[in-house]
Amino acid sequence: AQTVTQSQPEMSVQEAETVTLSCTYDTSENNYYLFWYKQPPSRQMILVIRQEAYKQQNATENRFSVNFQKAAKSFSLKISDSQLGDTAMYFCAFMKQNSGNTPLVFGKGTRLSVIA
Amino acid sequence: DTAVSQTPKYLVTQMGNDKSIKCEQNLGHDTMYWYKQDSKKFLKIMFSYNNKELIINETVPNRFSPKSPDKAHLNLHINSLELGDSAVYFCASSPQGYEQYFGPGTRLTVT
Numbered sequence: 001a002q003t004v005t006q007s008q009p010e011m012s013v014q015e016a017e018t019v020t021l022s023c024t025y026d027t028s029e030n031n032y033y034l035f036w037y038k039q040p041p042s043r044q045m046i047l048v049i050r051q052e053a054y055k056q057q058n059a060t061e062n063r064f065s066v067n068f069q070k071a072a073k074s075f076s077l078k079i080s081d082s083q084l085g086d087t088a089m090y091f092c093a094f095m096k097q098n099s100g101n102t103p104l105v106f107g108k109g110t111r112l113s114v115i116a
Numbered sequence: 117d118t119a120v121s122q123t124p125k126y127l128v129t130q131m132g133n134d135k136s137i138k139c140e141q142n143l144g145h146d147t148m149y150w151y152k153q154d155s156k157k158f159l160k161i162m163f164s165y166n167n168k169e170l171i172i173n174e175t176v177p178n179r180f181s182p183k184s185p186d187k188a189h190l191n192l193h194i195n196s197l198e199l200g201d202s203a204v205y206f207c208a209s210s211p212q213g214y215e216q217y218f219g220p221g222t223r224l225t226v227t
Contacts, residue, residue, distance in 0.1 A: 035215060039157075043204060045218035089157055095215075103149060103161035103172060104208075104216060 002027045002094050006107035013082045014115055020067075021077045021110045023092030031097040034068065034075045035104070040088040048090070051075065053097070079112075087114045119143050120219040122207050128225045129197055137192045137222045139207030146212050147171075148190040150182060153204040153221070162205075165190050166212075197226045 003026045013019035025034070036048040051059045051068050058066050063080045079086055092107040120141045129135050141148065149172075150162040164172035168184040179195045190207060207219040 033215070037218075043221045043223075045206060045208075045221075047215055047217075050215055091159065103164055104151075104159075105161075106159040109157050 002029070002096070002105045004092050004094050004105055004107035006090075006092055006110050008110045009108070010111045010113070012113040012115055013079075015082055015084060017082055018078060018080045019082055019112065021079075021090050021092075021112065023075045023077070023107055025073050025075065025092070025094050027073070027094065027096075029096050033095045033097055034066075035093040035095070036064070036066070036075075036077045037091045037093060037106075038086075038088045039091065039109075040085075045091075049077065082114045084114050084116060086112060088112060120207060120209055120217050122205075122219040122222050124222060125220060126223050126225075128227065130227055131197055131199060133197050134193070134195045135197060135224070136194070137205055137207075137224070139190045139192070139219055141188055141207075141209040141217070141219075143209055143211075143217060145209040145217075146187065147210050148184065149208040149210075149216065150190065150192050151206040151208060151218075153206060155203070159206070163190075163192075194224075197224075199226050202226045 005024045032053045034051045038046045049061045065078045067076045089109045091109045093104040096102045123138045147166045149164045153159045163182045165184045181193045184190045204221045206221045208216040210216040
């Protein structure tokens with residue numbers, strides 16, 4: 001079974017600064033996807049970024065980027081130029097890659113507060 | 117246009133009642149899911165359906181029964197509600213084997 005660990009229950013960052021959220025996972029699969037989801041106070045789950053395990057290049061989406069280390073089973077999220085709207089719970093998630101449907105396995109989340 | 121919608125968004129009910137949560141997606145996806153988010157914000161899969169067929173049924177009490185009348189709908193019916201069922205329930209959909217799109221969630225409170 002896969003597990004996802006987020007070791008930072010809470011973090012804070014000053015507006016316009018950079019912050020990195022940690023995520024490690026455990027799996028025996030070779031093909032999989034990794035995701036970061038954001039959950040603001042509105043509780044909507046919003047996809048921030050995804051990474052295919054077979055890609056060596058780290059994914060980026062505007063101010064969001066990941067550091068994917070497959071051998072170390074590490075998948076951290078870097079938020080640059082933090083904005084007040086980035087305040088939210090952030091969940092790291094793992095999904096096996098196959099032809100069928102597989103559920104997401106989530107970490108316990110990191111609560112990020114961006115301070116003005 | 118709402119991609120994945122759930123009704124109701126809030127549900128307050130008493131122990132022992134039976135209630136349903138409805139989910140609809142207009143993305144044309146084959147697969148739909150129900151997740152439960154507990155009071156500590158932990159999200160866990162409950163069920164997965166593919167083209168109206170139940171694929172995954174995690175260790176969930178049989179008081180919970182999903183129903184998929186068609187590919188675009190996946191409803192969750194809960195019998196004999198208990199205090200411990202209080203949580204946020206999320207519906208999600210995905211094209212086969214790829215990222216999932218979540219509904220807005222339904223906050224269920226059992227008193």
